[in-house]
Amino acid sequence: xxxxxxxxxxxxxxxxxxxxxxxxxxxxxxxxxxxxxxxxxxxxxxxxxxxxxxxxxxxxxxxxxxxxxxxxxxxxxxxxxxxxxxxxxxxxxxxxxxxxxxxxxxxxxxxxxxxxxxxxxxxxxxxxxxxxxxxxxxxxxxxxxxxxxxxxxxxxxxxxxxxxxxxxxxxxxxxxxxxxxxxxxxxxxxxxxxxxxxxxxxxxxxxxxxxxxxxxxxxxxxxxxxxxxxxxxxxxxxxxxxxxxxxxxxxxxxxxxxxxxxxxxxxxxxxxxxxxxxxxxxxxxxxxxxxxxxxxxxxxxxxxxxxxxxxxxxxxxxxxxxxxxxxxxxxxxxxxxxxxxxxxxxxxxxxxxxxxxxxxxxxxxxxxxxxxxxxxxxxxxxxxxxxxxxxxxxxxxxxxxxxxxxxxxxxxxxxxxxxxxxxxxxxxxxxxxxxxxxxxxxxxxxxxxxxxxxxxxxxxxxxxxxxxxxxxxxxxxxxxxxxxxxxxxxxxxxxxxxxxxxxxxxxxxxxxxxxxxxxxxxxxxxxxxxxxxxxxxxxxxxxxxxxxxxxxxxxxxxxxxxxxxxxxxxxxxxxxxxxxxxxxxxxxxxxxxxxxxxxxxxxxxxxxxxxxxxxxxxxxxxxxxxxxxxxxxxxxxxxxxxxxxxxxxxxxxxxxxxxxxxxxxxxxxxxxxxxxxxxxxxxxxxxxxxxxxxxxxxxxxxxxxxxxxxxxxxxxxxxxxxxxxxxxxxxxxxxxxxxxxxxxxxxxxxxxxxxxxxxxxxxxxxxxxxxxxxxxxxxxxxxxxxxxxxxxxxxxxxxxxxxxxxxxxxxxxxxxxxxxxxxxxxxxxxxxxxxxxxx
Numbered sequence: 001x002x003x004x005x006x007x008x009x010x011x012x013x014x015x016x017x018x019x020x021x022x023x024x025x026x027x028x029x030x031x032x033x034x035x036x037x038x039x040x041x042x043x044x045x046x047x048x049x050x051x052x053x054x055x056x057x058x059x060x061x062x063x064x065x066x067x068x069x070x071x072x073x074x075x076x077x078x079x080x081x082x083x084x085x086x087x088x089x090x091x092x093x094x095x096x097x098x099x100x101x102x103x104x105x106x107x108x109x110x111x112x113x114x115x116x117x118x119x120x121x122x123x124x125x126x127x128x129x130x131x132x133x134x135x136x137x138x139x140x141x142x143x144x145x146x147x148x149x150x151x152x153x154x155x156x157x158x159x160x161x162x163x164x165x166x167x168x169x170x171x172x173x174x175x176x177x178x179x180x181x182x183x184x185x186x187x188x189x190x191x192x193x194x195x196x197x198x199x200x201x202x203x204x205x206x207x208x209x210x211x212x213x214x215x216x217x218x219x220x221x222x223x224x225x226x227x228x229x230x231x232x233x234x235x236x237x238x239x240x241x242x243x244x245x246x247x248x249x250x251x252x253x254x255x256x257x258x259x260x261x262x263x264x265x266x267x268x269x270x271x272x273x274x275x276x277x278x279x280x281x282x283x284x285x286x287x288x289x290x291x292x293x294x295x296x297x298x299x300x301x302x303x304x305x306x307x308x309x310x311x312x313x314x315x316x317x318x319x320x321x322x323x324x325x326x327x328x329x330x331x332x333x334x335x336x337x338x339x340x341x342x343x344x345x346x347x348x349x350x351x352x353x354x355x356x357x358x359x360x361x362x363x364x365x366x367x368x369x370x371x372x373x374x375x376x377x378x379x380x381x382x383x384x385x386x387x388x389x390x391x392x393x394x395x396x397x398x399x400x401x402x403x404x405x406x407x408x409x410x411x412x413x414x415x416x417x418x419x420x421x422x423x424x425x426x427x428x429x430x431x432x433x434x435x436x437x438x439x440x441x442x443x444x445x446x447x448x449x450x451x452x453x454x455x456x457x458x459x460x461x462x463x464x465x466x467x468x469x470x471x472x473x474x475x476x477x478x479x480x481x482x483x484x485x486x487x488x489x490x491x492x493x494x495x496x497x498x499x500x501x502x503x504x505x506x507x508x509x510x511x512x513x514x515x516x517x518x519x520x521x522x523x524x525x526x527x528x529x530x531x532x533x534x535x536x537x538x539x540x541x542x543x544x545x546x547x548x549x550x551x552x553x554x555x556x557x558x559x560x561x562x563x564x565x566x567x568x569x570x571x572x573x574x575x576x577x578x579x580x581x582x583x584x585x586x587x588x589x590x591x592x593x594x595x596x597x598x599x600x601x602x603x604x605x606x607x608x609x610x611x612x613x614x615x616x617x618x619x620x621x622x623x624x625x626x627x628x629x630x631x632x633x634x635x636x637x638x639x640x641x642x643x644x645x646x647x648x649x650x651x652x653x654x655x656x657x658x659x660x661x662x663x664x665x666x667x668x669x670x671x672x673x674x675x676x677x678x679x680x681x682x683x684x685x686x687x688x689x690x691x692x693x694x695x696x697x698x699x700x701x702x703x704x705x706x707x708x709x710x711x712x713x714x715x716x717x718x719x720x721x722x723x724x725x726x727x728x729x730x731x732x733x734x735x736x737x738x739x740x741x742x743x744x745x746x747x748x749x750x751x752x753x754x755x756x757x758x759x760x761x762x763x764x765x766x767x768x769x770x771x772x773x774x775x776x777x778x779x780x781x782x783x784x785x786x787x788x789x790x791x792x793x794x795x796x797x798x799x800x801x802x803x804x805x806x807x808x809x810x811x812x813x814x815x816x817x818x819x820x821x822x823x824x825x826x827x828x829x830x831x832x833x834x835x836x837x838x839x
Contacts, residue, residue, distance in 0.1 A: 023260025024314025029252025117142025303367025489775025
C-alpha cells in the first residue's frame, strides 16, 4: 500500500523527501566545513606554538621587556624557558605574510624541538659537516613547507617587519611543521637586531619539571607577570581558537536546522493530504478488521520511509556540498575567520549519523498528527468521504497557536547561553510553529470578507465556498507555504537590514577624500614621524590624520580586540556613529572610546573606569568616554588619542591615514603625489584609495561573508515554491469525484479550471501574506536578539520590499499556475466516470 501510494503521487513524496534532504545536507555540510576548518586552524596554532607546556605571551605585538626571561627561568618547577620573538612579516612577494619566530636554538631544542630547522644543501640533499652551523647563522632562515613553495634552499628571501627590510638566506626546512602555516624561523639575535625588536620578546615557551603541580606553578608565574604579559596554556589557546568563529558557525548550523524544520512542515502537509485522500480506504480497512494501531503504524512507516530516503540523499549531498564549499570558500564559508586556509575535508561517521537521525525524527514528527487523524476517523462516515474532516461551522481554536506564539515571544527576551543565542533560535522555531498553527483561524479571518459575496461568476463563487467549506484542507495547503516563505523572508530581511546598516555606517566613517594604508607591512613598522611629516607636506593636501591599529589580548582564552590610536580630537571629525551619551574623562584618567561589540563582550559602560593590559598602567587607568558603532571588528575595539598611545607604548609608527584635500585639488594627482612620497622601503606596499572604492570593497566582503546565507535564502525560495506546487497539485488531483459531480451538474471544464486557478491564487495570496507577516516577526528576532547575542552589534530594520513583493507575486502565480495545470488533467473524462464509485 505504501509503494502504491508513492507511485500514485510521486511529486508529493519527492518534494517532502527533498525538503528533508536539503535540511540534512545543509546542516551536515556546515558542520563538516566548520570541523575541518577548526582542525586545520588548530594544527596551524600548534605549528607556531610547538611543544611548550605553558607560554607567556605579550598582550600586544610590541612585546614585553626581555628582562622577564631570567626571572621566570629561576621559578621553582620550571625546567627550561625558551625566549621567542614572534612577528608577522611581509616578504618580497606582494601580499604574502609569514610568521617569523626568532629562537635561541640551544633553548628551543629542549622546550620546542618541533620548531628546530633542518639545514639542507643548496641542491636539496641533507646537510653534512660544517653546513650544520647554518642553524646558528644570523643570516639563515628556515621555512615551513608552505612558505618554501616556489622557493629553493640557498635563495635569498626578504622579510619586512618592525619598520625594517632584511634579507636572509634560505638554509633549510622545518620538518616538524606541516602544510598548515607559512612559518620562518631564524636566530633570535638576528630577529631582534635586524627586524627592530631589540630588548623585546613576544613570548616565552616553558617546559615544566617532571612531577610538579602545573596549576601551582602557573599560579606562581601569574604573580610574576607584568600587565603586558599573559600566561596561556594549550587548552586556553584551543578555547580562543574556538571562540574566534563560534558565533558564525553556530548561526549557520541553526539556519540549516531551520531549513530542516521547514522540511518537517512539508512532510506534515504531504502526509495530511495523503491521509485526507485515502480516508475511504482506511475506513474500509477498519471495517475489515484492521486495528487503529495498524493504520497509525502504516502512516508512520510512510513518514519513516520519507525520512530515510531524504536523510540518505542529504548525507551524500552534504559530503559533496562540504567538499565544494571548502574548495570555493575555504574553511570560513566566506566569513573571513580562517582567511587563506584550505583545509582538507574531515570525514567522520558520527556527524553523518546524527544528521540522518535528525532527518528521520523530523519526518516522523511531521507524520505523527496525520497518522493520528487516520486512526481516529469513524469508518461509517469516512467510507463515503463525507466532506472535510473539520466542520466548517466550527470556529478553529486559536489557543494552541497563541500559546506557541507567546512562548516564542518570551524566549526572545532570554539571554544567550554560553555566548550562543540558543533561546533566540528556539524563539524562531516556536514562532514558526505558532504561525502555522494559527493558519486555520487566520485563513478564516483573511477570507471572511469574501464569504457572503457573490461575484456573478461560477468560478470565483465556487472557489470561495470551497475554501470556506473545507478549512482543514486549506490549512494543510497553507502549512508548507507559510513555513518556507516565513523562513526565507526572515533571512532576507535580516541580511537586507544588516547590509543597509553597513552601507549607512560606511558613509559616516569614510568622510575623507583619500585613504592611505600600508599593505602587508608585518608587525610594527609603518610611517615614522619624519615620513608622516613628508606625506603631510604633499601638494594638494589640506590635512592628514595618521592612525595605528594593533591587537590587544584581554585574556588568554578570548580573541584579541583592536587597539586604535587616533589623531588628537578623538572621534570628533569623521567619527563612527556614537551610541547614547558621551562623558568627558576626569583628570588623571586616559579617555577611551569603546566599540559596541567591546561594550557587549566586557560589560563596559559610559563613565566606567576599566583596565587595559598595556603600558604598565595601574587598575582603572582608562575611562570610557563613549560607545561607538563598529561593524568592522566583531571582537571589539578600543580607541584612544594618538599622544596617549605613544606615551603608553613608545610606538611612534603609524600605518593608516585619512587625507583631506585642498579646495580644487585633483584626487588622482594628489594620490599619485602621495605614492611618490612613500619611502623606498615601503614601495609597492602602500595603497591610496578613494572612499567609494573602500565602500565597494567592504560591501563585496560583506556579500562574500553572507554567501552561504544567500544560498540558504535561495534554497528556501525554491523549496517553498516546490512545496506550493506539490501541495496544490496533490489536492487538485485528489478531487476528481468532486469535479465529476460538478460536470454532471452542468459546470463546464473551463469553469472548473478557472475555479481551481482562483482557489490557487487565493491560497497563494493568503499564504504569502501570512508567510511574509510571520517572516517579518521572525526577522526581528534575528535582528534584535540573534545578531546582538552572536556578534554584539545592533542594526536598524530595512526590509527588501521589492523582494518581498516579488515573492508574494511568485507565490500567487505559482499556486494559480499549478492548479491550472493540474486542473486540466483532473477534469478529463475520468472525472465523470469517477462519480460512479459513489453510486
